[in-house]
Amino acid sequence: MSTADTQTGIRRTPGLVPVAETMRTTERHPPEEISAPVPPARRTWAFWRLLGSELGLTFRRPRNLALLAVLALVPIVLGIGLWIAAGSGGDDEMSGLIQDVAGNSLMLTFLSFSFLVLLLMPVVVSVVAGDSIAGEAGTGTLRYLLAAPAGRTRLLAVKYLNAVVFAYAATAVVALSALLTGLILFPGGSVTLLSGTTVSMADGLLRILVTVGYVGAGMAALAAVAVALSTFTEVSIGAIAGTMVFIIVCQVLRAIPDLAPIAPYLLPTWFTNFDAVLRSPIDTAALRDGLLAFGAYIMLFGSIAWARFSGKDITS
């Protein structure tokens, strides 16, 4: 395996004759017989090693890095735009949110999240998560991954965890970029919450940390949807586009006032709930409801992905 191949994310294993793995070949050797002799410690080690190699591939891939760079760019553009607006406009013309951002460096993070969770972050996450299984199938490398006595469940778990780590990385990139931009352009100090109360900067940073955890969990839930779609196709763009359609349809449905009763069942409804951390006292009920919704989505789409992938005929 050459370095160039690794960097472009294509696996080639020379010397192996391509053999289509079908249900018949897998059922001839039930997985229990193979995995039983392997001590559990070695299996977990193999799991982490596989995850490590997946993460290496994901974070070395230029496309993924470019996506993260775009995410990092948005808070910078937003910050500079607001900085110019705050510098030129009179106090009366500024809306409360711009004033909040201009008044405190930490608020840019929350503003950036409120823009990015709607579309751009879901796009970035679904590109990586939608590519996970379908991409391997499309380039014909999936059967080699399954050739190792690994088991499909484990491969799926590794692929999903890889997407989750990337989702959190994307969230952290947005937070760090916004935080740095904010600290450079705007004054620091105590933070004014939406409720009008003021908290210390350390408390504000803690609230950003909670936001990162919450938004990351939301993106992980979206990654579950993308991975599930990814198991149904061999064309990664299909899974990515499918996830995007899912997000856009959800956003459209949310925008229709008459459909308000179904809004709680739509995943993107819960993404913006992170503003609960900006209230006093923190609206833990809103955060808890959001996390429960994310958990439900992960459970449902994770199990769909598993049911599909473990029974799929791998022909490429």
Added chain:
Amino acid sequence: MRRGTFVRWGVPIAAAAVIGAAIGAGPVIAAVSGDPVLPERSAEQLLADAAAATSKQQGIAPMSGTVQQTASLGLPALPQTGGQTSPLSLLSGSHEVKVWYGGDQKFRVAMPTQLNETNLIVNGDQAWYWDSATNTATKLTIKEGSEQKHTTPVPQPTDLTPPQAAQRMLEGVDEHTSVRVINNAEVAGRPAYQLVLTPKDEGSLVQEVRIALDGETYVPLQVQLFAKGSAEPAYQVGFTQVTFTPPAAENFTFTPPAGAKVEEATLGEEGFGKKAEERAEHAADVAGQVKWVGEGWSRVAVVPFKLSDLQAQAGQGADEANGAAMLDTVLKSATPVSGTWGSGKLIKTKLVTALLTDDGRLLVGAVTPEELTKAAGVK
């Protein structure tokens, strides 16, 4: 299909079932554990207990909770120009406010919206109104003996608290109403009495009004208005979550944050700005001209009214522009009707019917269109 396939796909189906069960767990658990049954009370006993509980020296016990208000009045879709905190928006859709009540004239009402929040914090004679969207803190000084401030015809966010809504409803209890008590209701997870007021009048559009009182503290927890022929309440305001423990003291203190605009307003003297005073004056003016036809639930208000006046008035100011847009929408949905009394435009919603006659009268009532046209014949 192999057998293994069915077993495998059983897993996501089971997952969906578990999630569905979790979503529906509340009603299911309630159904399994049975309805909470409180000792039986007659309506008079219940009202007396409630009055005793609320008029005690300390008033209502300290509490906090979430109040949800849902309106599906069957109005034509109103333009959402006023933003989510506009009083007009309370007429349709669902809204949530958080309430903290600390006793001793201390309370806080917060209306959280997406990345915004409006707060009303009252602590004794000091009150603050905070709006994060405009970054403005308004210090409200409440003048003594200015209880008449709520004569403005638009609903205020503070009207949402169940005690006030219940009080308004109880004023309507008289010989036109049959009252019964349900002792096994549950609101916000608490056993509650439900006072059911049913209009005896056939012409009324109101099926019944249900007021839920907490079984322990007699605090009104929920008010529901049912229109005839619909199982869901047309208007509902009530706690979705409530705790009767004193809320933290910092809820009732407010210091304007640095960088915020601070304004001052005195309620009762100058009004909440000049506009509110004008509005109140206008409302009083209109109230003087109102003629009532009928009695009880099928009472119809007859107001001298000219469409051109309203349209001219609606053209002024940003707030009135919303009104103009709303007026246009409402008028578009009106159906022309005519009879021996003349002709006019009829606007029908689930709860309220309005008739705008061509001879310059506006008839409004919670009655069927037939009743309204009958009232239009009474000169």
